[in-house]
Amino acid sequence: xxxxxxxxxxxxxxxxxxxxxxxxxxxxxxxxxxxxxxxxxxxxxxxxxxxx
Amino acid sequence: xxxxxxxxxxxxxxxxxxxxxxxxxxxxxxxxxxxxxxxxxxxxxxxxxxxxxxxxxxxxxxxxxxxxxxxxxxxxxxxxxxxxxxxxxxxxxxxxxxxxxxxxxxxxxxxxxxxxxxxxxxxxxxxxxxxxxxxxxxxxxxxxxxxxxxxxxxxxxxxxxxxxxxxxxxxxxxxxxxxxxxxxxxxxxxxxxxxxxxxxxxxxxxxxxxxxxxxxxxxxxxxxxxxxxxxxxxxxxxxxxxxxxxxxxxxxxxxxxxxxxxxxxxxxxxxxxxxxxxxxxxxxxxxxxxxxxxxxxxxxxxxxxxxxxxxxxxx
Numbered sequence: 001x002x003x004x005x006x007x008x009x010x011x012x013x014x015x016x017x018x019x020x021x022x023x024x025x026x027x028x029x030x031x032x033x034x035x036x037x038x039x040x041x042x043x044x045x046x047x048x049x050x051x052x
Numbered sequence: 053x054x055x056x057x058x059x060x061x062x063x064x065x066x067x068x069x070x071x072x073x074x075x076x077x078x079x080x081x082x083x084x085x086x087x088x089x090x091x092x093x094x095x096x097x098x099x100x101x102x103x104x105x106x107x108x109x110x111x112x113x114x115x116x117x118x119x120x121x122x123x124x125x126x127x128x129x130x131x132x133x134x135x136x137x138x139x140x141x142x143x144x145x146x147x148x149x150x151x152x153x154x155x156x157x158x159x160x161x162x163x164x165x166x167x168x169x170x171x172x173x174x175x176x177x178x179x180x181x182x183x184x185x186x187x188x189x190x191x192x193x194x195x196x197x198x199x200x201x202x203x204x205x206x207x208x209x210x211x212x213x214x215x216x217x218x219x220x221x222x223x224x225x226x227x228x229x230x231x232x233x234x235x236x237x238x239x240x241x242x243x244x245x246x247x248x249x250x251x252x253x254x255x256x257x258x259x260x261x262x263x264x265x266x267x268x269x270x271x272x273x274x275x276x277x278x279x280x281x282x283x284x285x286x287x288x289x290x291x292x293x294x295x296x297x298x299x300x301x302x303x304x305x306x307x308x309x310x311x312x313x314x315x316x317x318x319x320x321x322x323x324x325x326x327x328x329x330x331x332x333x334x335x336x337x338x339x340x341x342x343x344x345x346x347x348x349x350x351x352x353x354x355x356x357x358x359x360x361x362x363x364x365x366x367x
Contacts, residue, residue, distance in 0.1 A: 003238065003331050004299055005247025014367045027367065043247055046292050 006043060009034040056104040056154060059219040060126055063152050067124045068096040073150050076124040077112050078102040085176045086162040090115060102126070104219075106178050109159035109201060111314040113268040117143045125149060128156035130203075130312035132212035133345025134268040137308055140348055143271065153215025155223040158196075158204030159313070163322055165199050168192065203313035203326060206231045213346055232334045234327060250295060256321040257294045259287075263325055266318035269305045276300065302328035307336045307352045310345050 002008050012031050016024045064076040080091035080101045088107045092115075093099055104126070112125055113134035127135055132153060138144045157180075165185060166173060175186040183194045197205070206229050211222045238246060261277065264270045276284045277297055285300065286293035302309075302325070309329040316326050336342045339362045340353035353361075 001299075002243070003246065004250055004295070005243050005245075007243045012367060013365050030367075044292055044295075046286070046290055 007038050010038055010041065056219050057102065060102050060104055060152060060154075061099045063217055063219065064093060064099040064102055064124060065096045067150055068093070068099070072122065073124040074121040076102070076126070076152075077115055078126040078152075079104065079108045079110070079112075082107070085173050086160060086165060104154065106158070106160040106183070106196070107162070107176075109313060109317045111266065111268045111312045113138060114266065114314070116149075116268075117271045119144060119148070122148050122150070124152055126152045126154060127212050127215065128154045128159075129207065129209045129212055130156075130310045132214055133209060133310040134312060136213060136345040136348055137269070137310070140345075140352065141308075146348065150217075151212065151215040153212035153218040155212070155218060155220055156204075156207075156210045157223055158200040158207065158210070159317075160196070160199050161201040161317075165194065168194055168199065201313050201317065202324070203311045203316070205229075207311070209310075209343075209346075214348070232330065235331050235334050238327065238331070251291060253323060253325075253327065254291065254294050254298060257289075257298070257323055258321060259289060259294060259297065260320060262318040262320060263315035263323075264301060266314040267305070268312070268314070269308050270301070272304075276304075298325055299328055302332060305329050306332040307340070307342060307354045308344050309333055 001011050012034070014027045016027060060078060064078065067073045067076060074094065076093045076099070078091050078093065079088045081103055082088045086107045088103065088105070088110070090110055090112060091101055093102060108128070111131055111134055112127065113131050116123065116125065116135065116138055125131075125135070132151065135144070135149065135151065139146050160176075160178070160183060165176065165183065169185050169187060169190060169192050171187045171190060173185055173187045177184050178196060181196050183196050183199055185192045185194060208225055208229055208231070210225055212218070238249060241249060261275075264275060264277075277287070285296045309332065311326065311330065311333060313326065315329075316324055319325065333344075336344070336353060342353045344352070
C-alpha cells in the first residue's frame with residue numbers, strides 16, 4: 001500500500017494477545033497519534049461516482 | 053526461428069502419432085502481423101499449423117488448468133515457470149504433460165515495432181538479430197534487441213526450467229541485468245508522487261480485464277471483481293475502483309508471478325501493470341529469497357511459515 005502512495009504509518013500491523021491489555025492500550029494510543037498527525041486520508045475516498 | 057518451427061512440428065507429429073499425448077498446444081500464425089494465436093492440435097496431420105517466432109508472447113500455461121487429457125505443450129522459459137506453478141498449485145499433474153521446451157531469445161513488443169514505422173504494417177519477419185518490417189510503401193529493418201518486450205529484455209530465465217524435450221540447445225542466460233530499476237524509481241518517490249504516478253498509469257484503464265484473462269495465475273472460478281455477493285470492489289471506472297482492481301489482482305499474484313508479460317501484452321491501451329507485480333516479485337526475492345516457478349520441490353512463501361520470516365512491520 002505504501003508503494004502505491006499511502007503515507008507510511010497510516011497502515012499498521014500489530015499482534016496483541018487477549019492477555020496483553022496494556023499493550024493493546026499502548027498500540028491504540030500510538031496508532032491514533034500517528035494517524036492524527038498525518039491528518040485525514042484523502043486517498044481511497046470516493047466522493048462521487050464517476051459516470052463514464 | 054525456422055529451425056524451432058521444424059523441430060516443434062516434428063516433435064508434435066511424433067507425440068500425436070505415438071499416442072503419447074492427445075493434444076499439442078502451440079502457436080499458429082495470427083491473422084494480423086505480430087499476433088500469433090494459441091493453437092490446439094489433436095491430429096498428427098495438422099502439425100504444419102504450428103509455428104514459432106518472436107510473436108509467441110501469449111502464455112500457454114493459461115490453457116492447462118484442470119485439463120484431464122495428456123497434453124504436449126510448447127513452453128518458453130516463462131511458460132515453463134508458470135507450468136511449475138500450476139503443478140505446485142495442483143492445477144495440472146506433471147504426468148499429464150509432455151513439455152516441449154523452447155529456449156527463448158525474447159518476444160517482440162508489437163507496440164515498439166509499430167512506433168518505429170509510419171503506416172500500417174503488413175508483414176514482419178525476423179532472423180537472429182534483426183526484425184524486418186514491411187508495409188505499404190515502406191520497408192525497415194530494426195534491431196531485434198531494441199524491440200523486445202521490456203520483461204524479456206530483463207529476463208534471466210530464458211531456458212525452460214522443466215521440459216521433456218528441448219527444440220534446440222539452451223541459449224545463454226542474460227548476465228548482469230538490472231531487473232528492478234523501475235521499482236526502485238517508484239520506491240524513491242514520496243507518497244504523493246507515488247499516488248500520482250499510479251493515477252497517471254491507470255488513467256487509461258477501461259477495465260476490460262484482458263490482463264486478468266491473459267494471466268495464467270488468474271484461474272479463480274469467480275474472480276473477486278465479478279463477485280457481487282458480497283461485492284468486494286466497485287465495478288465502475290472510478291479511479292479508486294480501477295486502482296483497487298489492479299493492486300488487489302497484483303496481490304493475488306504475489307510469489308506466483310513469473311513476469312511473463314502476458315498482462316501488459318494483452319492490454320488494449322498499453323498500461324504497464326507489471327510495475328505492481330514487479331514490486332511484489334522484488335519483495336519476495338529480497339525477503340524470502342523466492343523466485344516463482346523454478347522448482348516443483350519447494351512450497352511458495354505464502355503457504356509456508358518459517359520462524360525467521362521477516363516481521364519488522366508487526367509492532
